[in-house]
Amino acid sequence: DQQVKQNSPSLSVQEGRISILNCDYTNSMFDYFLWYKKYPAEGPTFLISISSIKDKNEDGRFTVFLNKSAKHLSLHIVPSQPGDSAVYFCAASANYGQNFVFGPGTRLSVLP
Amino acid sequence: NAGVMQNPRHLVRRRGQEARLRCSPMKGHSHVYWYRQLPEEGLKFMVYLQKENIIDESGMPKERFSAEFPKEGPSILRIQQVVRGDSAAYFCASSRGQGPQSSYNEQFFGPGTRLTVL
Numbered sequence: 703d704q705q706v707k708q709n710s711p712s713l714s715v716q717e718g719r720i721s722i723l724n725c726d727y728t729n730s731m732f733d734y735f736l737w738y739k740k741y742p743a744e745g746p747t748f749l750i751s752i753s754s755i756k757d758k759n760e761d762g763r764f765t766v767f768l769n770k771s772a773k774h775l776s777l778h779i780v781p782s783q784p785g786d787s788a789v790y791f792c793a794a795s796a797n798y799g800q801n802f803v804f805g806p807g808t809r810l811s812v813l814p
Numbered sequence: 815n816a817g818v819m820q821n822p823r824h825l826v827r828r829r830g831q832e833a834r835l836r837c838s839p840m841k842g843h844s845h846v847y848w849y850r851q852l853p854e855e856g857l858k859f860m861v862y863l864q865k866e867n868i869i870d871e872s873g874m875p876k877e878r879f880s881a882e883f884p885k886e887g888p889s890i891l892r893i894q895q896v897v898r899g900d901s902a903a904y905f906c907a908s909s910r911g912q913g914p915q916s917s918y919n920e921q922f923f924g925p926g927t928r929l930t931v932l
Binding site for chain 1: 818869870909
């Protein structure tokens with residue numbers, strides 16, 4: 703039973719356009735969410751986080767939106783760059799805990 | 815400012831042997847986490863440790879797997895009597911601690927150890 707779902711295994715976007723990566727969760731106790739980016743043969747790199755007291759957090763080209771009622775969050779990358787091509791994982795925890803549950807990832811390809 | 819260090823990067827073992835994976839957290843970080851990534855899957859939490867304490871091992875298989883984070887030295891993930899199904903990438907992450915501030919909760923990952931069991 704996957705508590706964190708990323709239903710699109712892959713996504714292709716043209717350079718300069720917006721990339722939208724989606725994540726759904728089932729556990730209503732989750733209150734803290736992270737997005738990670740992962741290149742092949744490397745560890746995941748932290749991108750951006752959001753807590754349940756917010757519905758939006760922005761950092762440069764990256765914005766994360768949280769819809770608690772829908773148990774849905776999304777990561778927007780604008781404008782997309784070829785270097786953004788990677789696998790993106792969303793992760794969630796409850797009670798600001800350290801036991802993060804990761805989604806299966808979405809592979810983003812940004813085409814030049 | 816070194817990041818999270820893991821070694822070895824690649825480890826090959828035959829069935830029945832032992833695998834030891836090491837993780838040195840970032841400077842100033844006292845919390846360590848181990849994750850496993852099977853092919854074509856996401857990261858699965860295994861265990862969360864602080865110095866000399868296991869805080870949460872709910873993701874650890876009940877047999878053959880153990881983890882420690884001694885007072886001195888790196889954290890060790892130990893897999894005894896490895897089987898082919900243990901072949902995976904094992905990632906270690908560290909954080910400053912636990913709390914509502916995002917900077918405490920951010921987990922920084924090492925490059926991983928890719929274990930291959932023949």
